Amino acid sequence: MKVAKTIKEVRSHVKAARSKGEKIGLVPTMGALHIGHTSLIERAVNDCDYVVVSIFVNPTQFDPNEDFEKYPRPIEADLKICEEHSVDLVFNPLPKEMYPAENFTWVNVEKLTEPLCGQFRPGHFRGVTTVCAKLFNIILPDVAYFGQKDAQQAIVIKRMVADLNMPLKIVVCPTVRETNGLAVSSRNQYLSQRQRKDATLIYKALQKCEALIKDGITDTTKIIGEMRRVLQQEPSIEIEYISIVNAESLRDLEQPKGRVLAAIAAKIGSTRLIDNILIDTCEK
Amino acid sequence: MKVAKTIKEVRSHVKAARSKGEKIGLVPTMGALHIGHTSLIERAVNDCDYVVVSIFVNPTQFDPNEDFEKYPRPIEADLKICEEHSVDLVFNPLPKEMYPAENFTWVNVEKLTEPLCGQFRPGHFRGVTTVCAKLFNIILPDVAYFGQKDAQQAIVIKRMVADLNMPLKIVVCPTVRETNGLAVSSRNQYLSQRQRKDATLIYKALQKCEALIKDGITDTTKIIGEMRRVLQQEPSIEIEYISIVNAESLRDLEQPKGRVLAAIAAKIGSTRLIDNILIDTCEK
Numbered sequence: 001m002k003v004a005k006t007i008k009e010v011r012s013h014v015k016a017a018r019s020k021g022e023k024i025g026l027v028p029t030m031g032a033l034h035i036g037h038t039s040l041i042e043r044a045v046n047d048c049d050y051v052v053v054s055i056f057v058n059p060t061q062f063d064p065n066e067d068f069e070k071y072p073r074p075i076e077a078d079l080k081i082c083e084e085h086s087v088d089l090v091f092n093p094l095p096k097e098m099y100p101a102e103n104f105t106w107v108n109v110e111k112l113t114e115p116l117c118g119q120f121r122p123g124h125f126r127g128v129t130t131v132c133a134k135l136f137n138i139i140l141p142d143v144a145y146f147g148q149k150d151a152q153q154a155i156v157i158k159r160m161v162a163d164l165n166m167p168l169k170i171v172v173c174p175t176v177r178e179t180n181g182l183a184v185s186s187r188n189q190y191l192s193q194r195q196r197k198d199a200t201l202i203y204k205a206l207q208k209c210e211a212l213i214k215d216g217i218t219d220t221t222k223i224i225g226e227m228r229r230v231l232q233q234e235p236s237i238e239i240e241y242i243s244i245v246n247a248e249s250l251r252d253l254e255q256p257k258g259r260v261l262a263a264i265a266a267k268i269g270s271t272r273l274i275d276n277i278l279i280d281t282c283e284k
Numbered sequence: 285m286k287v288a289k290t291i292k293e294v295r296s297h298v299k300a301a302r303s304k305g306e307k308i309g310l311v312p313t314m315g316a317l318h319i320g321h322t323s324l325i326e327r328a329v330n331d332c333d334y335v336v337v338s339i340f341v342n343p344t345q346f347d348p349n350e351d352f353e354k355y356p357r358p359i360e361a362d363l364k365i366c367e368e369h370s371v372d373l374v375f376n377p378l379p380k381e382m383y384p385a386e387n388f389t390w391v392n393v394e395k396l397t398e399p400l401c402g403q404f405r406p407g408h409f410r411g412v413t414t415v416c417a418k419l420f421n422i423i424l425p426d427v428a429y430f431g432q433k434d435a436q437q438a439i440v441i442k443r444m445v446a447d448l449n450m451p452l453k454i455v456v457c458p459t460v461r462e463t464n465g466l467a468v469s470s471r472n473q474y475l476s477q478r479q480r481k482d483a484t485l486i487y488k489a490l491q492k493c494e495a496l497i498k499d500g501i502t503d504t505t506k507i508i509g510e511m512r513r514v515l516q517q518e519p520s521i522e523i524e525y526i527s528i529v530n531a532e533s534l535r536d537l538e539q540p541k542g543r544v545l546a547a548i549a550a551k552i553g554s555t556r557l558i559d560n561i562l563i564d565t566c567e568k
Contacts, residue, residue: 007449104395105413105447110388129389130448137449163389164414165291165421 001083003090007138010091014052014139017088022049026141026168028132031055031092032072032186033081036176040145041085043173052139053082054091056098061127072186091139098134107133107164109156115250116152116263117274120240128153129160136161141168149175149183151261151276155250175275177203183275190271198234199273202264205230206277209244209262213279218255220244231266240265240272247278256281285367287374291422294375298336298423301372306333310425310452312416315339315376316356316470317365320460324429325369327457336423337366338375340382345411356470375423382418391417393440393447399534400436400547401558404524412437413444420445425452433459433467435545435560439534459559461487467559474555482518483557486548489514490561493528493546497563502539504528515550524549524556531562540565 004010014024025048027040033055044051055078062068075092082090106126113125136144146154154172161170176184181203182196191199205227212223224242231237245252247259256279263276288294298308309332311324317339328335339362346352359376366374390410397409420428430438438456445454460468465487466480475483489511496507508526515521529536531543540563547560 011451101446103447105391105393105444107448108390108392110390112388134447134449137451140451160389162385163387163418164391165418167295167421167424 001079001087001090003079003092005093006097007093010052010089010138013089014050017050018140023143024048024139024141025051026135026139026144027051027053028135028144028146029053029055030057030071030186031078032074032189033078034176034184034186034188036147036149036184038081038085039176040147040173041082041087043171044143044145045086047143047171050088051086052089052091052141053087054135054139056091056093056131056135058098058127058131059095060099060103060130061124063121063123066121067187067190070190072189091135098131103130106130107160109160109163112152112156112159112250115245115252116241116243117265118152120265125153125156129156132157133160133164133166136166136168143169143171145171145173147175148172148278149185149275151247151263151278152250155248175277181207183273185273187271187273191268195236195268195271198236199268201231201234201237202266202273202275205242205264206262206275210277210279213256213260213281220253220255223256227262227264231264236268238267240267285363285371285374287363287376289377290381291377294336294373294422297373298334301334302424307427308332308423308425309335310419310423310428311335311337312419312428312430313337313339314341314355314470315362316358316473317362318460318468318470320431320433320468322365322369323460324431324457325366325371327455328427328429329370331455332427334372335370336373336375336425337371338419338423340375340377340415340419342382342411342415343379344383344387344414345408347405347407350405351471351474354474356473375419382415387414390414391444391448393444396436396440396443396534399529399536400525400527401549402436404549409437409440413440416441417444417448417450420450420452427453427455429455429457431459432456432562433469433559435531435547435562436534439532459561465491467557469557471555471557475552479520479552479555482520483552485515485518485521486550486557486559489526489548490546490559494561494563497540497544497565504537504540507540511546511548515548520552522551524551 025044057071107129108126158170180200182200208230227242243263247261260279265274309328341355391413392410442454464484466484492514511526527547529545531545544563549558
């Protein structure tokens with residue numbers, strides 16, 4: 001496994017692979033790799049001939065009051081995980097390598113970045129799309145892999161790729177959960193034992209949503225009320241949003257219809273967690 | 285020479301050339317080709333193995349009150365010019381091919397798009413950078429060629445390419461002028477015989493600027509005053525801006541220093557014309 005710190009090195013390694021006709025897969029990460037990430041890596045290794053994992057805690061997607069400094073960076077453990085999963089190349093640049101000068105150029109996806117997390121993390125998606133555009137331009141992968149856990153991110157990236165004719169395919173892989181249902185996240189390590197237990201209510205609320213829809217409840221206000229009740233069992237949970245939206249447009253739904261995304265963001269202590277499920281309703 | 289209307293066709297032709305190891309050059313145009321464009325094509329043919337000319341009047345860079353509908357589209361003449369200049373491939377898509385759905389994704393270069401034309405054409409540069417990002421992603425050229433006549437556009441595109449790590453080189457070619465000094469432009473054909481003559485004052489004002497700087501005049505307010513006087517010889521000329529700026533940052537200069545860009549935008553009748561010159565001063 002190669003580890004590259006510079007754009008020049010990465011390009012040279014990938015170029016050599018491409019010249020052999022190899023299919024290039026990219027798994028963009030911020031490190032602190034867990035089984036959610038390794039599920040993406042496994043899929044990439046399965047689909048592609050040459051797999052690149054980028055590990056870069058991207059400053060431009062954090063708000064000044066967010067956890068950029070505190071975000072975990074266990075690089076040695078991450079490299080070990082990549083090695084064990086047959087990754088060909090890890091790209092682990094310094095911020096200076098990715099942003100050598102003040103960044104003037106932003107890729108912005110309108111509309112899809114406004115609801116859900118967009119309301120609570122201004123500038124976040126602009127940072128994500130911009131750094132992904134940079135990574136795609138540096139690595140020129142044939143396929144890039146993202147997790148369904150960050151549902152809005154995946155939809156935004158797909159739209160960016162389509163609108164800008166970027167020459168790659170986006171694959172979205174299922175959310176990986178602990179046995180108690182908690183969606184795996186690098187931020188889970190901020191949680192105490194007690195908070196981890198409380199956090200399982202997030203997935204329980206999503207399951208409640210699915211059950212109600214399957215039971216034929218067609219009033220989303222009522223469903224959201226029921227989901228809120230599940231979360232409110234633990235007063236330590238501070239709800240940011242509970243949304244039931246069209247899974248493509250991310251527009252609020254008055255009634256569940258077609259492919260539905262149910263999504264929650266909540267804070268437990270100072271840790272912000274998100275989770276979601278996709279529900280295919282019979283209504284078209 | 286091949287002519288492609290679809291992205292799929294273009295990609296297939298360019299892929300074949302690339303697989304032979306050919307160096308790909310792109311000259312992005314809005315058609316209505318003139319000797320300014322052919323100077324870019326000649327440079328591209330000289331530098332590259334495979335030259336693509338895109339001909340696309342991009343709706344997203346025109347304001348609703350601008351000349352999008354009226355903009356000349358002499359496609360038969362354009363194709364003949366390309367053929368005569370040994371172009372390998374012309375990409376001439378319909379708007380629907382480039383924008384099949386409502387465009388949500390924009391590439392925006394901040395700061396550099398604010399002064400000069402940015403003040404008078406809101407959204408213009410966002411349209412230019414977005415369509416260029418799309419063309420670069422479709423064609424994946426090794427080099428793309430732009431004219432110095434659109435000085436701010438060239439600077440903005442260069443910054444976009446650097447900030448987003450786009451894998452190509454931008455070459456900026458000198459402004460081509462008629463013998464009377466008028467910068468060649470597709471919009472010159474909107475001008476009457478009389479207006480064409482009046483328009484030559486724009487370059488005369490720029491030459492005045494250069495002469496004053498070479499004479500050691502260090503007060504840009506005074507120089508701009510002199511340039512204004514040149515233009516005001518013809519009351520039909522409506523000045524939009526006269527600017528003396530740093531040629532990289534595009535920031536206003538109190539005194540000419542380093543590499544200076546002197547730029548003018550003016551309307552003659554309803555036709556908006558721009559021109560500029562670069563002046564290397566001795567002051568560093």
